[in-house]
Amino acid sequence: MSTFVYYNFQFAKIARQPVQGCLFEDTKQTIDPEESFAHKQEILSEILFADYLGKQRIVFKNPKGDKIHLHHYLAPYTSDIAVMKISNRQVRTTETIKFEKEQHEEYPACIVVIDNRPGIQRIVVESRKQAFQNVKQVQRVLQSTLRHLLLPWGLSISIDQLHTRTAFWNVANDARLYPQGFRRIQFHLPHLNLERLKKAMTHYLVMARESFDSDLSWSQKAVEGGKLNLDENDSHQSTLIKVLMEDVGGDSVITLHPNGKGQKPVNVGRDNFRLGEINESVFEQLKEGDPIDREKAMDEIKMFTKRFIE
Template sequence: MSRFILYTFQCAPLQNREKHLFENLPSIQERMDNKLEYIRNIITSPGFKFKSKKDGEFNFKLFYDHEGLLVFRIANNKALNLEENFKNTQHHYSPSCFVILDNRENIQQVAIEEDKKSFSSTDVVRNILEYTLKKRLLNNGLTIEIKKEYEQKEFWELVGKQTKGVSMVRFTLSYPNLGRVHDSIEKFLNSESKAVNSKKTELEFCSDNSEQLELHESNTQLAGLVEASAKSGNPITIKARGIKKFIRTGETIKSFEIDDLEAKMASSDLFQNLSGWLKHQYDNENA
């Protein structure tokens, strides 16, 4: 049984009017409309390899590409010193882990297999994916961020633990292009963030020194901000009364398990199975 950790990816347009780097590219709207096609074309292009600034290239093997779902393995570059005939000999090997990239509109998730024999953490794989795609998407006038999702309930549990109340809450939201976020928040970000080309939008709520914020899950606008933050992987900053340090969400993770994914690669029902596993995660988000 393999455990997969969930991440979300979002794209944003690049602008450089002084150097006119993007003057021959499609409009910002066209680029954003085609962002998922660009990502698929990059990963499925002949001879493609993932890269990192520090460790060079990483081999990968694409197993599945159908209706927006891509499944591949990415191999690490490792070496082991073993003694043979009284001499130390270095042996190179390439353990790999699975990555499921859900490239469908309004989903935009990456599930990375947790396998410490191949990579020390799923964040290492995340860094490789983001570094490579950022470099390649420059040609399309776009950038990308991949962030680990966390549980929405984490915020409400943290707020509930503050016996003296909360005096400040700050939300940091990414450039709007992910339909899974709360509808009202998406509309706000569309009208404000896009107009000024803001890659990040911050909303901060502060109480008077003698008072505290009224933070209730029944407040649909507040719940929408919490939902958007958790699904986008953006931490929420909390200032509790009586505590000097800021508190930040993002400590929890979202994950699911798959039994022997490689054996399921040949199944004619693979798309339905993958969609079902991932949909189960979306349903749990809103349960």
């Protein structure tokens, strides 16, 4: 079985400043981000399809340097789904029978699936330490590269990891590390332009005040000298935490501020990931099977990327 980490991706418009002192009437106008945003998924599909066809190849680049990560498609880009492998070049030094050192290049890779179907907007990344020690490396490469490619359209993109609700409650219920409870809880939402997430959040923003016994600001604070009422058995709270951690996600979706001198804020879920497993043979069939096997494999991948979406 192969283990994958789940991500949402969402788009954002980039505000462009007007050019001052333009002297020429025929100066080419920049693309309107509002217009681009209305066709955001179509634009991404065009980028991925052109890459697959080899017409305009994507160069996946590490944002912290000039390292290039090669990639290869396991199947044609169809149904708004890209299935590819992304490699991480490594240089190994070995010693020969003649006691001499030799350097060898290796290109271990992990599988990445970009599901750009309407209402899905999911990316799953194979957790394979032989290729990338941390899946966050892959997330940064993908996000930085896609942001660069979308820039001419006045668009950006955010790739947000999903978490487990358990990560939150493990911290909230830890009486040993946080004996005085928590005085404040902060919520951070990414750009919510994915309709399924917007619908999920509407109801819970309204009921948050009653559940936490706090004010209605999105940074919710207990009464002076008190602590927040964090109750895993409260159905409203448990559902809200579930939606934020497992459906919305993000690098800093919830921050808890403990009571007590010297206690530092806890960014819940930063190193916690929502995982899923799928048989390795599915990708082998996708690449090497007959047409019927490849179609079945793609259907299984579609169900896999859509997992946890209600």
